[in-house]
Amino acid sequence: MAKDELDLSGEPKSLVESIARHEDDLSQEHHGHEGPIETVRETRYRNHRIVVRTTYAITVDDVPVEGHLGVSNDGQVHYHAIPNLGFSSALDLVKKVIDTFPEDFGESYGDEDEPPHGDGGHDHDDGGHEPSPGAHEHGEGGHEHGEDAHEHGKDPA
């Protein structure tokens, strides 16, 4: 493509106008679903159509997590708010969401563990989501497990 063929909306004002035309895309409070999230996997095998529907109802401290969640045909579960990661476990996925968006879950951001605030749920979660070398190793092992699970036809999560 030659440089003069690219008809840019290159001036800042026209860039603004371009984005403004997509206000609806920017203003959605929730891009995901109200209530449980249903994922659909579909493939063909020996001239048969296979459809697997999986329903996720995720809460953190009883508050629903309703963003876009998907499952690829190899069983990896992914969440749209953290788009560069796939997980063999939805629990590991939610822990990563908590780590990535601390303000949304009422916790401070940082490397130090926060003490529980009289909340049994926090007590339960603290050991699980604290980033640590051990957790990383577990996460990588989880991917390997995910492959095994896929080969054995198990659903993720």
Added chain:
Amino acid sequence: MAAVRRNILTDATARDQYIEGARLLKAEQLGPTTTSFGIPGPALPVSTWDLFVAWHHIAMNRFTPPSQMDRNAAHRGPVFLPWHRLMLILLELQFQRVLEDDNFGLPYWDWAADGELSPAQQATSALWDDDTLGGQGSPVSTGPFAFDAAQADSWRVLIAANAQGALRSTNRGLRRAFGQSAPDLPRQSHVASSLALAAYDQSPWSTTSGGFRNRLEGWRPLAAAPGLHNRVHVWVGGDMLPSSSPNDPVFYLNHCNVDRIWAAFQASASNPPYVPDNSASATLQGHRIDDQMYALLSDPVTPRQMLDVQSFYSYDSLDVA
């Protein structure tokens, strides 16, 4: 004359221009506020830099087709590489405008070279020095993109995705957390393996595909995922994790290197063609070679138009692995 894109760690001029241009684009307030764009949260002025954050987010939230939740208008499918090539070109033109230098080329971060260092050394690479991108933290507190609440001109994240995947306005410093979500950067051998693949992309044209695009994007091989591009996002962490990742200037250094690796793949003797072509299923609309990409900041552009961009820029080196 076309721009030449250079290694940020070996070209101080490109480094300094990139930092200066990024700060100018971040400071260039265009009139509208986050509220006028309908973004929830306090009303904050929107800059040229922020528009690219919004564009990336919008494209990522446009599933192609809407009936599935894997492939989107910019990722997880064949269009990943041409879409980001267009994004870089459009941003590069903005840099050229504010720097008043038509020959400015976005620099790249050869992260696979840093990947040859030990994990501890990766976190102290020259890229993170005070005169380059600054280091990690919440907020980042060193370098040109450090946050100081008392300084109005310090680097502020104003638009960010939340846990539900929606944009909101915020007003805080940049966040990075090296190695917290992936232990190390990709290595040169990983890049070399991607270049050896025989196809640009393969059915089912998603995160489960074989082929070069999916390997470079970072979804395969599964046991090593996140790989390459994804792994860089994940290793840097913090604001590089959500769909609003262009908030961090390292986003473009990563993608410039991804684009350089694609350029090396294109320059290989075999030069596998871009696929799919437009005889493929309509469910791949937006990813076929003559489909309109979700351009938003320009008139429609197709993947085919992004295959030869030598009138825009070239790389100082295609020695990527």
